[in-house]
Amino acid sequence: MKKLAISTLAVLIACPAFAGHPNDGSSWQMWGLDPYIGLRGGVGYNNTNYSFLTTKESMTDFVINGRVAAGLQIDKTYRTEIEWAIFSKAKDTARFDIYDVEVDTKLQTLLMNTYMEFGHYHTIRPFIGLGAGAGFADVKHSGTGIIDKSSNKAGFSANGLIGMTFDMDMFAVDVAARYTYVDVQSGLHNFGADLGIRFMF
Numbered sequence: 010m011k012k013l014a015i016s017t018l019a020v021l022i023a024c025p026a027f028a029g030h031p032n033d034g035s036s037w038q039m040w041g042l043d044p045y046i047g048l049r050g051g052v053g054y055n056n057t058n059y060s061f062l063t064t065k066e067s068m069t070d071f072v073i074n075g076r077v078a079a080g081l082q083i084d085k086t087y088r089t090e091i092e093w094a095i096f097s098k099a100k101d102t103a104r105f106d107i108y109d110v111e112v113d114t115k116l117q118t119l120l121m122n123t124y125m126e127f128g129h130y131h132t133i134r135p136f137i138g139l140g141a142g143a144g145f146a147d148v149k150h151s152g153t154g155i156i157d158k159s160s161n162k163a164g165f166s167a168n169g170l171i172g173m174t175f176d177m178d179m180f181a182v183d184v185a186a187r188y189t190y191v192d193v194q195s196g197l198h199n200f201g202a203d204l205g206i207r208f209m210f
Contacts, residue, residue: 053201144191
């Protein structure tokens, strides 16, 4: 986690040096579209429906997450991106039949997101977003009287977002509420809020 934090800090420091100038537009283009890099962090909680023996329980815990995105700004209304996210470990204990079982869940997602912004305001615009891709979960259970078990599974993932963009030309600040679903176990759900910055090039 320390290496990830140091790498993220290095990117945060380096990105403004390559950002475009507000009066000149983007400094480089891809197919006539403006590229950007987004860095985001947030808090929320995981809800994993976990089955053990004959019982299924809802395992919940608060988590923090970090996200890195590379995208293209189509115009002031639409943008699309590929986003990688990593979540801190979620841990919860529940009683399954006669056993008290602790379940640890580590989660990463790789999604393609598309956003639509509303209004013709220059600085502040609300947006909605939808994304789909893959989720990668490492789920482990342990407890007294049972054998520890760990499973690594990948499954379909999707998310939905609603939020607000504060556009400062060279960069933008995004505030969003987010729901993420991953098709692992009997369904993993993450509800959270994000704060992020996008550097336009």
